[in-house]
Amino acid sequence: MQRRLIPAAVAALALAAAPAAGAKEISNAEVCGANGCAGVSGEADRLALMTGSGKSIAAPPEAPYYEASAVYSHGGQSKTVGFVAVPRHRAVSYEGGPWYEITPAQSALISKLAGDRQPFPAAGLTGAAPAPDPKPAPVAASDGGNLLWPEGVLLALALGVFLIRPLRAAARTATLASRRRARAAR
Numbered sequence: 516m517q518r519r520l521i522p523a524a525v526a527a528l529a530l531a532a533a534p535a536a537g538a539k540e541i542s543n544a545e546v547c548g549a550n551g552c553a554g555v556s557g558e559a560d561r562l563a564l565m566t567g568s569g570k571s572i573a574a575p576p577e578a579p580y581y582e583a584s585a586v587y588s589h590g591g592q593s594k595t596v597g598f599v600a601v602p603r604h605r606a607v608s609y610e611g612g613p614w615y616e617i618t619p620a621q622s623a624l625i626s627k628l629a630g631d632r633q634p635f636p637a638a639g640l641t642g643a644a645p646a647p648d649p650k651p652a653p654v655a656a657s658d659g660g661n662l663l664w665p666e667g668v669l670l671a672l673a674l675g676v677f678l679i680r681p682l683r684a685a686a687r688t689a690t691l692a693s694r695r696r697a698r699a700a701r
Contacts, residue, residue, distance in 0.1 A: 544594065546600075546625055548632030555628060561585060563620040564594070567607060570616040574644040575604035577635035581625055599640065600625050608642055616673040640698060 544555035544564050555561050565585045584597040598609040602625060605617045617625075637643075 539587055539589040539667060542588040543583045544583065546581055546583045548629055548631075549582055549635050550633050551627040551630065553630065555585075555624070563618075564624050565598075566618065567609070567621070568616045568618045571607060571615050572616050574608075574614050575601050575606040576644055576645075577637040577640050577643045578603045579637050580640050581629055581632075581634050583625070596667040599642075601640065601643075602626065602634075611642060614642070 539612065541558065541561040544561040545552045546555065546564070547553075555564055564583060580599050580600050580601045582597060582599055584595055587594045596610060598607050599611075600607045600617060602617070602622060605622065606614050607617045607621065608614045627661065
């Protein structure tokens, strides 16, 4: 089984040309919504924000989202890496690349940092799966006519046959009874 690289490795690859001596650090990170951004304080939180699950998933459907970015610094060089988080579908995409499942730590941190910030509207999300087709409308009668044709006519005929027989029998019985009374009265 081949292990998938952690999406944060994208940032590490960007700094691969930098000398190996010294540590690379996330010097700055923030989470942004439609009405502002919140900075991420603390190296552990910045690292949790940028460390993905590595589990590829299908592109989520359009939904409200947040944007996040981090600045990786090393020896006077820096590289900014951004991602889009779609909390509703537990999805994250780094630098417009493939989609990954969001980690519980990322989800909790984004929720905490977003606070009362509104997410960006779903219509602005790029790389999302196309919206599913709405439910199809019920099919109307093909000829535009009455839906009771021919089924309604056949039903009426069948009911008529079953209702007329007992009425005829009752009428015969009544006729015979009246004839018998008339004969008896003579």
